């Protein structure tokens with residue numbers, strides 16, 4: 001892209017950045033409120049980046065029980081959030097803020113590809129989660145969903161972020177910016193998939209760029 005084209009687009013980009021910040025703030029408040037209402041013990045986050053939603057989650061979780069049980073005289077830490085991301089550098093950038101907020105001990109950060117960690121959890125038969133927040137690579141959302149259907153408790157919640165994809169899913173394709181087109185079609189497929197999945201009930205919350213909440217029902221399709 002030429003420098004003149006770049007500078008032409010910069011006001012739009014800075015406006016988009018400002019809108020995104022506002023989205024994120026409102027979404028963070030929503031996430032905190034949801035967690036305080038649900039009071040989950042064990043949560044999962046796919047896609048941490050610098051940890052904005054992770055910090056919101058950590059601060060919303062109850063303090064009681066953050067340190068686990070006394071087992072044979074030893075204090076074992078029961079992590080309440082398992083947070084997975086392949087970008088360690090981003091996590092390390094945000095980590096000082098998590099430490100400053102006194103929330104680090106609630107987090108079990110795993111630097112890895114999310115699918116392989118979920119597969120490992122299924123193989124190990126790990127304890128199920130009460131809540132999962134998904135904001136990693138959009139093309140894998142459907143693959144995450146299939147695994148989360150087995151890793152989140154019946155009655156537990158899965159939240160998928162960005163399910164309006166900057167509003168593009170509601171706009172004719174020819175009017176959509178080139179940069180958004182690929183993930184728009186991925187998100188449209190996901191939305192159709194979730195809407196027809198009888199193992200869950202869903203609610204698309206028009207907050208930030210939309211969060212789809214899925215409550216796991218009885219596992220119908222064995």
Ligand SMILES: C[S@@+](CC[C@H](N)C(=O)[O-])C[C@H]1O[C@@H](n2cnc3c(N)ncnc32)[C@H](O)[C@@H]1O
Pocket residue numbers: 046047048049050051052053054084085086087090112113114115135136137140
């Ligand atoms: C939009 S950011 C997440 C934002 C974060 N939840 C927040 O509140 O700031 C997406 C993150 O997903 C991570 N990611 C993308 N694909 C992934 C994968 N296959 N496995 C693990 N992490 C992945 C990226 O490294 C990136 O940090």
